[in-house]
Amino acid sequence: MDLNAVEQVIAPSVRAELPPWRAGDAFLAGGTWLFSEPQPELRRLVDLAALRWPPFAVTPEGLILSATCTLAELDRIEAPADWRAMSVIAPCRAALVGSFKVWAQATVGGNLCLALPAAPMAALAAALDGDCRVWAPDGAERTIPARAFILGPRRTALSEGEALREIRFPVQALKRRAALRRASLSPLGRSAALLIGTLDETSGAFALTVAAATPRPLRLDFARVPAALDLREALEGAAEAVGWHGDVHGAPAWRRHMTLLLAEEIRAGFGAAA
Known part of the structure; x- marks a missing residue:
């Protein structure tokens, strides 16, 4: 859907290029929901995909999912064999019913931040002890446990202008x-x-x-x-x-x-x- 009230799209290449937050702003990740219905209050989009975050990282400490990691990219994760909890990622992804086109665009962070009750990525993050790393507008960072990230339908613990950067899953949870x-x-x-x-x-x-x-x-x-x-x-x-x-x-x-x-x-x- 065309968002004909939007006047500007910002595509930052580094964090320092993120603009000061103002009324009418919205972060754009995959856009599968943002462009699905009218958004008459929006005037400017900040395209997080332009930051080109790596979609995921497998480390000795656990799994890191970028907020812009798409549902399709979840299939590409090659995890250690003893990370048995990885078995629920595929059915969680499938729970967001959509075509391959939707899965190629919809993001893990977008699913969390939209905060619909049915959000499967929110369930996954809470179940596997995820921690949400958040960027504040003043350059600071903070961490919110995934189980406390969503407060209710369409409500999260994010303050105005904060952006979800990534979700970290500890190796102990992944081995369950x-x-x-x-x-x-x-x-x-x-x-x-x-x-x-x-x-x-x-x-x-x-x-x-x-x-x-x-x-x-x-x-x-x-x-x-x-x-x-x-x-x-x-x-x-x-x-x-x-x-x-x-x-x-x-x-x-x-x-x-x-x-x-x-x-x-x-x-x-x-x-x-x-």
């Missing part, structure tokens, strides 16, 4: 076993419930991340795989604090039912292994 479950009203529909469970086989620690069914991702941590009733009570209590999300992609009661069902599937699978 991981399982993903997803439900939607139709085979190609938006996620109505998306759950990721992880198990540290060394310590026995279990974690469950719930997204899409709630306004923001919820992460529950346990010292070991809990009993079915304990998990259900913990999940119901956490969801009560934020409420069950509802829209045309699924009613709150149905999302709650599917979340509890899928959570038990994950728990039972890891419980049997433990």
